[in-house]
Amino acid sequence: MAPSGVPPSAASSTGGSSEPLVTARGLVKRFGGFVAVDGVDFDIGKGEAYGFLGPNGAGKTSTMRMIACMSPVSDGTLRVLGQDPARHGADIRSRIGLVPQEDTLDLELTVLDNLLVYGRYFDLPRKVIRERAEQLLEFTQLLDRAHDKVEPLSGGMKRRLTIARSLVSDPELLILDEPTTGLDPQARHLLWDRLYRLKQQGVTQIITTHYMDEAEQLCDRLAVMDRGRFAAEGSPRELIGRFSTREVLELRFPGGGAEDVAGRLDGLVERTEVLPDRLLLYTDDGEDTLGEVHRLGFSPDSALVRRSTLEDVFLRLTGRTLVD
């Protein structure tokens, strides 16, 4: 909880501080015969940064769109800010900010006009929008582009503008769908920095991503999603502790003989994974294991010892890698 950073509107509207901002029980989303979200349960608390991590098609965006009250719930119950999206969608949406997966900026309007017109949707007085717009453009480092059209801006700038826009209404809950997909590393880091600052101010964030580094950076807690279900839920550290070893030894063999080697290394480590291009050995001490590998007479092309990541958690839980 971060009471000092919560906007005054939040304090008055959401009763007890322990009550979750979002609650889902048996949440289902169907498109015709296709089940996109297949009965998930979660609670997201005030001030928390909660992530949905999973590959494309895991049901993350469908879950997000239901929380954002843009997509009707097919089954189960969902409460957002204590209200039912089916009956109070407009009320809820007036209190949340959405950064959709695809930018919905008006490319022909200026940066500033995009904020002004968006603020009008929330029926904010012009003066209030102007003040906030200026602060938000400074916050997202776009102030010098305020009077430029959006069209020529870089992908990272457009993304930052979308975030600025989602904050114009001073939302209690910020929903970000794949905030950095398609951005170069520098633009991603700048964006992460801004999101981190928002978090420090107590803005509750819900983030979907298929980047494990993004999930580790931004999320207090996350749900690993696969085929519409939760494979696991917890803090990044918990998940790694629960589903992986401390370290991972990555080996590459000439001619891709990993499969064969894996069989003969059985018993040496807790778990092995054979990927198309390399062999992963899960162990608490990578250097130690590498020594053993050499002692057994194997000579890999390359060997790398690293710490376990959410990628390894995902691989363990689903047998597949995150990024296609």
Place this chain on the structure above:
Amino acid sequence: MTVHDGSDVHPRPPGGAGPAAGPAAVPPRRARPRWLRATAYWLYQYKRTWRGSLTTSFVYPVLYLTAIGKILGSLIQQHSGPVAGVPYLDFLAPGLLAATVMQVGGSEAMYPVMGAIKWLKTYFAMLATPLEVIDVLGGHMAWIAARLTIVATIYLGIMAALGTVHSDLAIAALPAAVATGLAFAVPIAAFASTQQNDAGFTSIYRFGLIPLFLFSGTFFPVTLLPGWLQPVAYATPLYHGVALCRGLVLGQLGAWAALGHGAYLAALIALGFRLAMVTYRRRLVT
């Protein structure tokens, strides 16, 4: 009274700016209707293009009225005298008014609707805010009504300047023209919201708007059409728009006939709106 004044309670990032910074407390006042907030967006858009569009709405009528109404009209006058008891220019002008608002209403409901769904995704941006589908649709159609009002006002002004207005009732041709334009815009918006690309719009022009423009009484009385074609003309919305506008401007329309034409247009707008609510919902809320 609460104590904080909203100025210092919000921690801000080191940059000095923040989402909740500044006087966040919004003074209480009457809420603006939600559909009107959507209309405001289209007004922002129009701020960029109004010069061009105003020129078009001024120049086209003058060109048409001069070339066809005045010059071709003088030839018609020589050969067959007045049409419907008035000079050809006076006969043509209100018909062109109706045909023009049809074109404006139709085109405003094609590419802009598709753009708001597929290209700029403006509708989706709106639907992430307190606006609902009915506000998105209603706000856009209200904007088109405003556009039609501007176009029709200019047109009627030019007609008055050319001395083609014969009745005080001509003032009622303004709402009549707006209704004519909406009778096309609203159903076409319903259609546009079902399209994946703009290919269908070409068909609307080719098989809809252009034949209507030529054969719905704009340039000549429908009674000159071959007998079998006349009922077809009577069934088209433009015929009713032309008859209504012309009747009002020339002062040649009975109250019942006016009501009939008006009811036809109103029914088309209402049906179109119900249909568009279905097609918009299907497309935008998934």
